[in-house]
Amino acid sequence: MNILVCVKQIPDPAGPQELNNDNTLKREGKLILDESDSYGVEIALQLRDTAGEGEVTLISMSPGEPSGLRTALAMGADKAIHVVDDTLHGADALSTAKVLAAAVQRAGDYTLVIAATESTDGYTGTVPAQLAEILGLPSVTFAKSIRVEGGKVHVDRQTEAGYDVVEADVPAVVTVTAGVVEPRYPSFKGIMAAKKKPLETLAVSDLGLDLSSWGQNIVSVEDAPSRAAGEKIEDDGEAYLKIVEFLEEQKVI
């Protein structure tokens, strides 16, 4: 079973984040594999290994070195396609989806395209659905487990109350919720093997795309408002009732 996994390479969220003059995020330092995508990679590796055949191909669009892709290759993915092109600077989610879709179409036969529900840095959570639309494929979101059987993908789709059991024809685009599996650590041998795995670097022109008009212009970036002071409840012996009421209102309990 061939599986494509869209993985985003992002600046290390633990480090300081800086903006360019055009208000886009600086991506000059070492980029890492977005943790959100490590779950999709793990699921894809498990599906491939259960099937006993096929390949896991990574697809990513980002500037710079493929350092995050190397991590996913070291985990066990078979190959990678990396779209790098300065003209993509400042791309919005739709343009990203167009680029990823073009890369998917070059990647040969596949059963699934896996992505994360949302990325850690941009987190619009819109790329995968747009990708499915462009490719004309079913889109299943918030997967907590994925099984492929009888030409269909069966997904346990996480909801607030529990999960829905969903199925769709393959190929399909499926997004994986963060935390649903334990991503493996790359082993030493995996790191060494990753260096020899095929990694194709493409420019927009290789994809036959015309992206002359971008849709996005970031006008300004503001600091998030500092958090408002919480509500203080004086305990007159009944405070717990108010707290319970508040928590119920928030649907936490």
Next chain:
Amino acid sequence: MPDFDLTPDQEAFRAVVRDFAEAEIRPRAEQMDATGEFPVDIVRGMGELGLLGLPFPEEVGGGGADYLTYIVALEEIARVDQSTAITLEAGVSLGAAPIVYWGTEAQRERWLPPLLTGDGLAAFGLTEPDAGSDAGATRTTAVRDGDEWVVNGSKAFITNSGTEITVLVTIAAVTSRGDDGRARISNIVVPSGTPGFVVEPKYAKMGWRASDTHGLTFEDCRVPVENLLGEEGDGFRNFLRILDEGRIAIAALGVGLAQACLEESVRYANTRTAFGRPIGANQGISFKLADMAVSVEAARMLTRKAAWLRDLGRPFKQAAAMAKLYASEAAVAATREATQVFGGAGFIDETPVSRYYRDAKVLEIGEGTSEIQRLIIAGGLLADPGSA
């Protein structure tokens, strides 16, 4: 040109090992220290990372990494937990190494696979109640009887010898005496569970509490002649090689520990206030940090250089002894000063520096005491004045 950077592969693996240590070991270190629980699952996890077979050739199922890569990885584990680090160090440098180095193909096939994946552990039994620094004074005997060796004697302080996944111990035993009456020492593999091989109850220890240490007793314990590892009479030379390499690894434990002390101390010196300012604003405290940083760096350089010499196939005995001596003493000093920086909190088990303090001392003892390292270094200098 010497190059002080790690290679991209070493750096990539170092980062993975740090992630692993932070996520899988750090949250449990305090609890393991308190209970002495031996973390079989962490050993398996380290096996999956490839740590247990890291410095051995791929032909025998190892990772094919150089010793420096192993040292760098060990430092990362040691930075988070000394007990886990000594479990790894003893598993690789004392447990698996003798079988990789002196095992026949049949012996490797039989014993190595679980040791390289973390599904099993092996121990190295050299020290005896009456033979520690003077390891040549080994009294344990193995007498040939037909197709078997009959082992009698006892061993002391043997790491990894009694875990639930321990599969064997390689012992040093006197197998015969030369015409001059000198003991000929050989290495013999005794599988766990062999009748007559008794693993005594765990020692209660000041540090390394989640590592597994036992005394061993052999009473007419019979193993097949095929369990002789290497040539008969080579045991003494063999364990010296094991110890030379092991010393670089113990030095890496010291570097990791001193590094941990430095990080904790810097953080605390910036956040803890007294007399209206951070304690780090006092030179009395900040100079401790400066000295600690220098000793960490020096210890790391000595340790990595010893590994580098070993990887180039150059003599490294002196360098290993220097690294072990310096790094273990640097670690002891760093834990003492870190505890001082933390004040009362440093004496309480809830802060890691208290555990670090207890874990440090054994680094000056195991795999050759500081005195023995000085003997080796001084002996080398006096025998070869040109090396001074």
